[in-house]
Amino acid sequence: MSRDFLPIVYSCLVFAILSPFSAESALTVGFYSTTCPSAETTVRSAITTALNGENGPAASLIRLHFHDCFVRGCDASVLLNASPTNPSPENNPVFNMRGLDLVDAAKTAVEAICPGVVSCADILAFAARDAFNLLVPGGSLYDVPAGRRDGNVSSFLEAVANLPAPTLNLTQLETTFAAKGFSLKELITLSGAHSIGQAHCSSFQSRLYPYDSTQIDPTFAQMLQGKCPQNATVNGVVTQDFVTSDSLDVQYYSNILNNKVLLFSDWALRTDPIAVTTIVSYSTDNLLNILWRPDFIKAMQKLGQLDVLTGTQGQIRSTCGAVNP
Ligand code: HEM
Structure with a gap:
C-alpha cells in the first residue's frame, strides 16, 4: 500500500472505532x-x-x-x-x-x-x-x-x-440477547419498555394457576386471576405497568423488585445479584430518569443497527405488508 494512503486509512479506522454509527x-x-x-x-x-x-x-x-x-x-x-x-x-x-x-x-x-x-x-x-x-x-x-x-x-x-419467549429464565434471556450482541445490562435496560403497553393473558396465564407467592405478590396475582379467569374463552388484555401505565419510565424496575410484573421473563431478571444491582439503581433513578433514559436511547439506537440491509440490497417496498411484485 502506498504511504500516501496510510493517513486516510488510519483516519477511516479511527472514525470507524469512534463513531457510534460506524461503517458496520x-x-x-x-x-x-x-x-x-x-x-x-x-x-x-x-x-x-x-x-x-x-x-x-x-x-x-x-x-x-x-x-x-x-x-x-x-x-x-x-x-x-x-x-x-x-x-x-x-x-x-x-x-x-x-x-x-x-x-x-x-x-x-x-x-x-x-x-x-x-x-x-x-x-x-x-x-x-x-x-x-x-x-x-x-x-x-x-x-x-x-x-x-x-x-x-x-x-x-x-x-x-x-x-425471547416470556417463559425464558435469565440464562436463556442472556443467551438470546448475547446472540444479537447485547449485554446483560442492555437486556435489563431494554426490558424497561415493559413499563408501557399491554400483554395478553396467554403470555403469563401459566404463572397464575397456581401462583408462586415467592414470584408474584399475592394481591397482584389475585387481581390478575380476576382479569384472566382460568377457563376463559377470550384471551384478555392486561396493562403491563399498573402504576404508571402509559408512561415510559423506571416504574418497571420497582415492579420487578415488588414481584408485580406480568411475565416470568420480567421476574427472572431479579434472579441474579449483578442484574439486581442494575435493577435497583434504575428503580431509584431520579424523576428525569437520568440513568435509565440515556442507556435506553443508546440501546435502541444499537438495536436499530442490527444486520441492516443498505445500499442496493433489498428493496424499498411500496406497501409495508407485501414485497414489491
Ligand atoms: C427480554 C425479553 C422479552 C420478552 C420475553 C418479551 C415478551 C413480551 C410479551 C410476551 C409481551 C406481551 C404480548 C402480548 O401478550 O400482547 C410483550 C409486550 C411488549 N414488549 Fe416485550 N419482551 C421482551 C423484550 C422486549 C424489548 C427488548 C422491548 C423493546 C425494546 C419490548 C417491548 C415491548 C412492548 C412495548 C410491549 C407492549 C406491546 C403492546 O402494548 O402492544 N419487549 N413483550
Whole structure:
C-alpha cells in the first residue's frame, strides 16, 4: 500500500472505532435530507394523527421495531403479511402484535410525498422513536440513523428461533440477547419498555394457576386471576405497568423488585445479584430518569443497527405488508 494512503486509512479506522454509527451499518442521521426532507416529520404527524389522542397503543411500535430487528435484522420483515407464496410469516398471531395500522398510516403519508424513497424498516425505526417521544415523560426525540432497506423474507420459524419467549429464565434471556450482541445490562435496560403497553393473558396465564407467592405478590396475582379467569374463552388484555401505565419510565424496575410484573421473563431478571444491582439503581433513578433514559436511547439506537440491509440490497417496498411484485 502506498504511504500516501496510510493517513486516510488510519483516519477511516479511527472514525470507524469512534463513531457510534460506524461503517458496520452505514446508516446515517438525516439520510433522507435531500431525497425526502420531511420524511421523519411526516411519519411523526401521521402516527400522532392515527393515534387520535390515545398514546398508549404507541407502545406497539417499540415492540414491532424490537421484533423486526431481532429477526433477520431491521428489514421490516415483521410487517409482511401472509401471502399464497409465504403463508407463515414472522408476524404470527401467537405473538399478539398490534400497531401495524399505525405503520401503514405512516407509510401511506410518506409515499404521498416521496414515492418509492423511504423504506418500511426506516419508517418503523422512526415510528418507534416517535412512540418513545410520546410516552416518555416530557418527550425526547433521539437521533435515528437511517438508510435501511426492506427485505423480502419473513418466517415464523425464524421468529421463534430468534425472539425471547416470556417463559425464558435469565440464562436463556442472556443467551438470546448475547446472540444479537447485547449485554446483560442492555437486556435489563431494554426490558424497561415493559413499563408501557399491554400483554395478553396467554403470555403469563401459566404463572397464575397456581401462583408462586415467592414470584408474584399475592394481591397482584389475585387481581390478575380476576382479569384472566382460568377457563376463559377470550384471551384478555392486561396493562403491563399498573402504576404508571402509559408512561415510559423506571416504574418497571420497582415492579420487578415488588414481584408485580406480568411475565416470568420480567421476574427472572431479579434472579441474579449483578442484574439486581442494575435493577435497583434504575428503580431509584431520579424523576428525569437520568440513568435509565440515556442507556435506553443508546440501546435502541444499537438495536436499530442490527444486520441492516443498505445500499442496493433489498428493496424499498411500496406497501409495508407485501414485497414489491
Ligand atoms: C427480554 C425479553 C422479552 C420478552 C420475553 C418479551 C415478551 C413480551 C410479551 C410476551 C409481551 C406481551 C404480548 C402480548 O401478550 O400482547 C410483550 C409486550 C411488549 N414488549 Fe416485550 N419482551 C421482551 C423484550 C422486549 C424489548 C427488548 C422491548 C423493546 C425494546 C419490548 C417491548 C415491548 C412492548 C412495548 C410491549 C407492549 C406491546 C403492546 O402494548 O402492544 N419487549 N413483550
